[in-house]
Amino acid sequence: MTKRIFNFNPGPSTIPLSVLEQAQSELLNYNNTGMSVIEISHRSKDFENIIFQAETRLKNLLNLDDNYRVLFLQGGASSQFSMIPQNLLTEGKQANYAITGSFAKKACEEANLFGTTHIAASSKDQNHNYIPLKDKFSLSENPAYLHITTNNTIYGTQYKEYPSFDNIPLIADMSSDILCKPIDGKQFALIYAGAQKNLGPSGVTIIVIRKDLLEISNKTIPTMQRYDIMADNNSLYNTPPTFSIYLLNLVLGWIENQGGITAIEDHNESKAKIIYDAIDNSNGFYMGHAVPEFRSTMNVTFTLQNSDLDKQFIAEASEKGIIGIKGHRSVGGMRASIYNAMTQEGCQALVDFMLSFQKNNK
Numbered sequence: 001m002t003k004r005i006f007n008f009n010p011g012p013s014t015i016p017l018s019v020l021e022q023a024q025s026e027l028l029n030y031n032n033t034g035m036s037v038i039e040i041s042h043r044s045k046d047f048e049n050i051i052f053q054a055e056t057r058l059k060n061l062l063n064l065d066d067n068y069r070v071l072f073l074q075g076g077a078s079s080q081f082s083m084i085p086q087n088l089l090t091e092g093k094q095a096n097y098a099i100t101g102s103f104a105k106k107a108c109e110e111a112n113l114f115g116t117t118h119i120a121a122s123s124k125d126q127n128h129n130y131i132p133l134k135d136k137f138s139l140s141e142n143p144a145y146l147h148i149t150t151n152n153t154i155y156g157t158q159y160k161e162y163p164s165f166d167n168i169p170l171i172a173d174m175s176s177d178i179l180c181k182p183i184d185g186k187q188f189a190l191i192y193a194g195a196q197k198n199l200g201p202s203g204v205t206i207i208v209i210r211k212d213l214l215e216i217s218n219k220t221i222p223t224m225q226r227y228d229i230m231a232d233n234n235s236l237y238n239t240p241p242t243f244s245i246y247l248l249n250l251v252l253g254w255i256e257n258q259g260g261i262t263a264i265e266d267h268n269e270s271k272a273k274i275i276y277d278a279i280d281n282s283n284g285f286y287m288g289h290a291v292p293e294f295r296s297t298m299n300v301t302f303t304l305q306n307s308d309l310d311k312q313f314i315a316e317a318s319e320k321g322i323i324g325i326k327g328h329r330s331v332g333g334m335r336a337s338i339y340n341a342m343t344q345e346g347c348q349a350l351v352d353f354m355l356s357f358q359k360n361n362k
């Protein structure tokens with residue numbers, strides 16, 4: 001087998017090796033069915049067990065009770081930008097958005113197609129390098145919901161506390177930090193995430209939804225957009241992305257085997273710390289984009305003081321087996337995406353490279 005490299009891509013991203021190995025070992029014959037998991041019917045007992053186990057695991061890992069359902073849908077997190085207002089933005093109410101980055105802005109723009117939106121908070125004034133605190137939020141008169149993006153993948157910022165307001169459904173795009181640390185999921189009325197960052201492969205998007213929202217959701221929209229129909233059918237109204245759900249379930253099992261979410265959080269904090277320390281101790285050679293108190297443990301964004309060195313940095317990193325670190329054009333510089341499955345060893349390799357690159361290019 002060729003050597004695996006350190007993959008810092010923002011998504012799709014690295015998947016635990018043990019998960020890939022398990023998928024490989026049972027690819028041709030799943031659970032003694034004589035078929036691949038890709039080939040079995042989505043209505044078979046074997047697949048029903050997979051989807052049920054994935055829902056149960058997700059609810060446990062998010063500290064949720066039976067007031068919640070988990071849906072496994074397609075179309076990526078981006079489809080949720082329109083599905084949420086279609087289902088939940090009712091006449092006479094406003095959809096409230098906190099604009100903390102590009103994905104938040106896109107979500108708000110989609111909601112504009114279906115009703116009235118209101119910007120409750122924004123960090124645009126400082127190129128989204130911080131998260132507005134709860135006392136800076138100003139909600140509209142009659143909010144249908146408040147939508148936040150818990151981790152801003154492009155800018156490298158992350159909420160440390162969530163701005164929940166009494167009786168206002170809090171909706172969160174957690175695509176890039178779901179299950180990175182323990183949370184009380186009950187603060188949220190709806191959580192959604194594309195799987196390809198912290199949960200597994202692309203092709204499946206999870207939606208965690210409180211049951212009262214299923215009841216009030218709009219019943220006059222196309223069937224495939226309706227949360228209540230998807231929930232009533234256990235995400236099996238039509239053929240779901242079976243292989244992605246299977247792999248996601250393996251990743252959830254991997255999280256449990258690591259010691260659960262608390263162990264994952266410790267691991268994530270120690271990985272992030274060594275990279276941020278390398279930035280902070282570089283005498284300005286590397287500069288972090290995010291304000292320290294809002295730094296993400298998932299996407300570390302930084303620029304080089306001398307941006308003429310960017311190309312060389314990326315090329316030499318790649319020779320060391322470090323790939324996917326080019327930053328998004330909105331910030332420039334570098335972004336190291338260090339989701340749950342990125343190892344401490346990978347982060348240490350990046351830090352070692354950063355130190356030697358600085359020494360050689362002073």
Ligand SMILES: *Cc1c(COP(=O)(O)O)cnc(C)c1O
Nearest residue numbers: 076077078103153173175176194
């Ligand atoms: C990647 C990402 C998206 C887009 O996800 P798709 O599944 O590609 O639609 C949306 N929101 C956030 C926060 C993301 O990181």
